Amino acid sequence: MIRFEHITKKYDGAVILDDVSFAVKPGERLSLIGPGGCGKTTVLKLLLGLERPNKGNAYLFDTDMSHASESEKQLVCRRTGMAFQQGGLFDFMTVRENLLFAMEHMTQKTAEEMDNTMQRLLAGVKLAGTAAMFPHELSGGMKRRIGIARALCTEPELAIFDEPTAGLDPVTSTIILQMIGELSGAHQKTSMLVASSNVEIAIRFADRLLILHEGKVEADGPWRELLLNGTEWVRNFLSVRLIGLDIEYALGLDLPKPFIAKHWHNAAKL
Template identity: 40%
Template sequence: MIRLANVNKVYDGKYALRDINLTIKKGETLAVIGGSGSGKSTLLQLLVGLIRPDSGEIYIGGQEITHLSEKEMDKVRLNMGMVFQYSALFDSMTVGENVAFGLREHRKLPEVKIQRIIKEKLDLVGLHGVEKKLPSELSGGMKKRVGLARAIAFEPDIIFYDEPSSGLDPITTVKIDELIVDMQKKLGVTSVVVTHDMASACRIADRIAMVYEGDLIAVDTVERFQQIEDERVQAFFKILHTEKTERDE
């Protein structure tokens, strides 16, 4: 579904990403982890086509996207859904209007069908009867769910998640993780989740990829990833175990 071949991105003479080679299979959930400034957000921006690599190739569904015009890239993006870090809802619009925003911008559909899609997608993410509410009336977790409903309104093949647990308490984070897994099972989508939260990555992912100072240093299943001896990988698990111990105490 997604393939990166020898991808490089440079800012001010410094590599943000260096020689990235990665294949993401159709229908799988890949968690991309890394600390602040590691390059994981740059990787996400490249996949969505918001920025272009300095060299290398990126394939989405078999189509090489790095040389597409913005108009051509917009067509590719219709097969993508994006769940933003802080939901990125329009405060002046109702929940229903937020979910339907992309549909009204890019699809000529009867209003009856749009309303049906709104209800269907909100029901799918566990939100019933909130169409008329404003984002300010929702909790952080509910906003994330609305963002996901908007992302799946087009019935995309790929969903990108940017730090989905950011700003959420541990209980709500687990609920959002369960929702990500549920969407993958129900919709069969390919999911790419960018996160710094190792516990979350272990709950949701089929595989984990770790970016460190612009390099892709490890890619493996959750079970095998925990056995990687690289000290940079193990440092993430030490943080996870420390946080768990502190919660247990």
């Protein structure tokens, strides 16, 4: 579904991605993480053909997005739902029009089907009453939720979310994660890629983590495995972001027992 082969990307001579390779299979979920500015959004842009690599190839549905024509790229992007870091809704369209526009351009749905899908997804993101509103009438968190509804309304084979919860309060973040989980549950075959600098979000979203650091793939694997047996940098990167959590909450994340025992000294009582 996604194949990144030996991608190198430079901006103004600075190497942002240095020989990065990874693959995502149909139906698979992957969280792409790493410190701020490590190149997560750049990976997504290369994948969608919005940027070209200096070296290597980025394949999406077996199309080489690094060298495809605009029309080839469009065909592939129609099979992909994308929610950008900044929401990316059209400001001059209502919520309803934003969703219909996506479905009209990317699906063969009839008007009635489009209407049903829109109602279902707006209800799914708990914003059923907003169809006639414009983006400027919505809060940041509401726009994110609409962005997610729009990414999924075309029932894509692949859904990509860039920082779906950044800057949102914990309650809204949890709602958004649940939405993505539930809505995608309706289409089991949808592959999903979430880019986030929030480790907690990343591990709640997917078992598999791809960690970028200084231009390289620092780790790629199941997060519990990386937390216990990754390189020192990986263990440190993951653990410093998890050990501040409330113990009850940490247990809910199903963190590995040896990790809990080491970092929560009162864990034995629970």
